[in-house]
Amino acid sequence: MSSGGSGMLQGEVSDAAPLTAAVNDDFTNQDPDNPTAQCPALSVVDPSQLIPQSGQPDTPNTPLKASAITTDISGQVTDDGGKSPPLNPEKPLSTGTSAKPTNPCSGLGMSNAATEKTFATGFQQLLKDWKTLTPDQRQTKIKDLANAATPAGVPDVGVHPRNMSDLGQLDFSTWRLDLNEKDLNKTQFSDADGKEFADTVYHETRHGEQWFMMAQKRAAEGQTADQISAQLGIPKSVAEAAFKNPLSAKDPRQPCADAVYESVYGNKAAARNKTLTDLDTLGDANTKAAKNYKKVSASKTSTQKQKDDADKAWGDASAKYSKVLKDYHNLPEEADAWETAGDMKKQWANTGTGKK
Numbered sequence: 001m002s003s004g005g006s007g008m009l010q011g012e013v014s015d016a017a018p019l020t021a022a023v024n025d026d027f028t029n030q031d032p033d034n035p036t037a038q039c040p041a042l043s044v045v046d047p048s049q050l051i052p053q054s055g056q057p058d059t060p061n062t063p064l065k066a067s068a069i070t071t072d073i074s075g076q077v078t079d080d081g082g083k084s085p086p087l088n089p090e091k092p093l094s095t096g097t098s099a100k101p102t103n104p105c106s107g108l109g110m111s112n113a114a115t116e117k118t119f120a121t122g123f124q125q126l127l128k129d130w131k132t133l134t135p136d137q138r139q140t141k142i143k144d145l146a147n148a149a150t151p152a153g154v155p156d157v158g159v160h161p162r163n164m165s166d167l168g169q170l171d172f173s174t175w176r177l178d179l180n181e182k183d184l185n186k187t188q189f190s191d192a193d194g195k196e197f198a199d200t201v202y203h204e205t206r207h208g209e210q211w212f213m214m215a216q217k218r219a220a221e222g223q224t225a226d227q228i229s230a231q232l233g234i235p236k237s238v239a240e241a242a243f244k245n246p247l248s249a250k251d252p253r254q255p256c257a258d259a260v261y262e263s264v265y266g267n268k269a270a271a272r273n274k275t276l277t278d279l280d281t282l283g284d285a286n287t288k289a290a291k292n293y294k295k296v297s298a299s300k301t302s303t304q305k306q307k308d309d310a311d312k313a314w315g316d317a318s319a320k321y322s323k324v325l326k327d328y329h330n331l332p333e334e335a336d337a338w339e340t341a342g343d344m345k346k347q348w349a350n351t352g353t354g355k356k
Helices: 114-131 135-149 192-222 224-230 236-244 254-264 268-300 304-329 334-349
Strands: 022-025 158-162 168-171 176-179
Touching: 114 135, 114 192, 114 224, 114 334, 135 158, 135 176, 135 192, 176 192, 192 224, 192 236, 192 254, 192 334, 224 236, 254 268, 254 334, 268 304, 304 334
Parallel strands: 158 176
Antiparallel strands: 022 168, 168 176
16 A cells, blocks of 8 residues: 555445445555555445545554564565564564465556566656646646556546545546655656656555446446446446446456456455455554563663563464465555555666666
């Protein structure tokens, strides 16, 4: 998801088909406000589809043509982080078509400047101590920092090393953060890489807070712990905690829970699932077009027309991918997690412990 985070969720009966049960974030090495990770949605249509799956379609590390570069959800021009093959600087920039959504979750829970600064300060201290700690000790400290950032009552997430291509993900079925074992085994981080690692942890933990809010919402609406666990695909213990502490209709978090629930399990679930499916399909197409352009442009036997056709094909593929990427950024749960983790990263320079 991903960022961040790729994974799986369980959902309720709706017209949308379930995808998977964890939130994964790829692309977490982006600019603070430009994450491009994966967070799948589910709606239960068939009981056989409730089994958590592995291999959630990842957001490909795909270069965008400059013609397809969009402004991200903060309005800043962004690309894929400079991955090869390079962007074509001669192509005009596009601002995309999706409007930045209003975030009803801003300022709530982990989206709090004091909490974000405390986490940033703690994570920077962890990175200073990194060499002196074993991988198990690192996991414990990451777990403590993540859970200290969530509001009282949110069940603690676990931390688990995993052989994965992404930086990390939140697996709702086990209620744990899966983090790339290579990162946990590193001897040290640069300040930039350490900040992105912290971003992943904060982003994925925020997803856990979101899903607990949804569980509390369903508890307030009369669902039992068993029903909540089955619908959201979360552990029974997490559902029971939500059942004991339902979300009051007057709770300021109610609009946030409503927006995220509507996106993942409600009337917008089918559109969300299509966005996630298109993200994978169009990302693959963009990767293929980029590789073809690189191959054709490098060939001494290619004609100018062949080069132009390959260039246009890449531009068209990137434009489609860029559009769906922006739609993905604007999903309520993702827009909020990116915004929250991005704000934490802004606190990084304000803690007095980070390198400039």
